[in-house]
Amino acid sequence: MKFFKKTDIIAIAAIIAAAAAIWLIYSQAASGRPVKAEIYYYSQLVETVELAAGREKVFSVPQDDDVVLRIDANGSIQFIESDCPDKVCIKTGRIHLAGQSAACLPNGIVVKIVPADGWNGDEPDIIIGSGGKQTGSAQ
């Protein structure tokens, strides 16, 4: 005597599998949602770059080629060169978390890390402090 038919079991299994898949997607999204870096030149958004692991890039904004930014293979971004006097921008080091930012005040350049698919209210609204000295080509 069977309580369930085969098709029911398949249907239930399918639902459980779908639930598991959705749960996986959500938990993945919560732990490491993709981020992008927005680069501003005097309050104007001039460039947006995806921060994905494995994509290295060294670049400047068209408005100021004395300031150089680098995206590392680990998906972080940092200022590596600047003609500013205090080099606070370079000393800020690598950033990669939504809510982090780095700025070169004398040159009017700000880099902000934002969630690639928009803020969902669950991320840190802002991140302060510094991870400390990090090795970079300009250090």
Added chain:
Amino acid sequence: MIDNITAMKRKNILACISVKRICLFCMSVLLLLNTAACGMRKPVRYEATFLQLFDTKTTIIAYTNDKEEFAAHSRLIYDTLSEYHQLYDIYNSYEGINNLKTVNDNAGRAPVKVDRRIIDLLKFSKQWHDKTDGKVNVAYGAVLRIWHDYRQRGMNDPDSAELPPVDMLAEAARHTDINRIIINEAESTVYLADPEMSIDVGAIAKGYATEQASRIAMEAGFTSGLISVGGNVRAIGSKNAQGHPWNVGIQNPETGEKLPDLHILDIMDASLVTSGIYERYYTVDGIDYHHIIDPDTLFPSTDYKSVSILCRDSGMADALSTAVFNMDIDQAVEFIEGLPEVEGFWVLKNGGFRYTSHFEDYIREP
């Protein structure tokens, strides 16, 4: 027998239907949630960044119904901070304004008529100077200026970077008596009674101005938002109508110990200030010299990588973060524990970290 089979089939059909019903129910709940979200006007996150104030980055964040509402608030906050910035500036003069540079320029010469906001800041600073046994001192300009000049030169030309001579620092330290800042409230004047002394409010002004701008914005109806002036974060109200707190992250320096890279704090109507040594420093003979100068040694304090203070008033948090940077760890923890509703978090230079007893209560569960 036949009846039995029919009964079983019926059961199966029922099971099928109930599964279908559950699915349909779940789907309709999801759809309802979605339509509910569409139906309500959901506040949108806005963020504004300014680079012109207090030689640092200012960020304003809020969830508002539209851009105009956000712009009105951020304009008021910017304008307020801008006024404070001009008044507390020790490097630049502004037309028609007597600011702290004017006060410094007239040291030993004449009292300077100043805005009430300068007098309020100096009174606040004196109060915290006394409470911290002089560990934060706005009359320390003479010493800080020497370090500032050597740091600037050292950064411009790292190969010839050098330390200020000890006797030069010691001579300057003779001109740092905060009681020789003579405040005349009736006349609204400030006079520096020692011609060699000068005021430097770098350790307090940002936080103090952030607090005043927050209060002015709150009176104007800004009931929910975050204001950060160079790492002085002031949270106003909660993040949304549901009362969720603001989430402020502190990125921790490396310690080699079991300290996570990031602490995320849940805060409402509170300020968080982190003082670190990693952004403003210069290097002499392979050693980094940062900008927080201990009045006892006349050299940068060597105990911490960073200090974070959490309390309601941003000016108080700013003053305290500098003051405890200049205390040893036991003294620092004891001092903060002795203040009501103030919490602290220290990352030590030689590894390790310390919290006051309730700092961790604000850390969001991972």
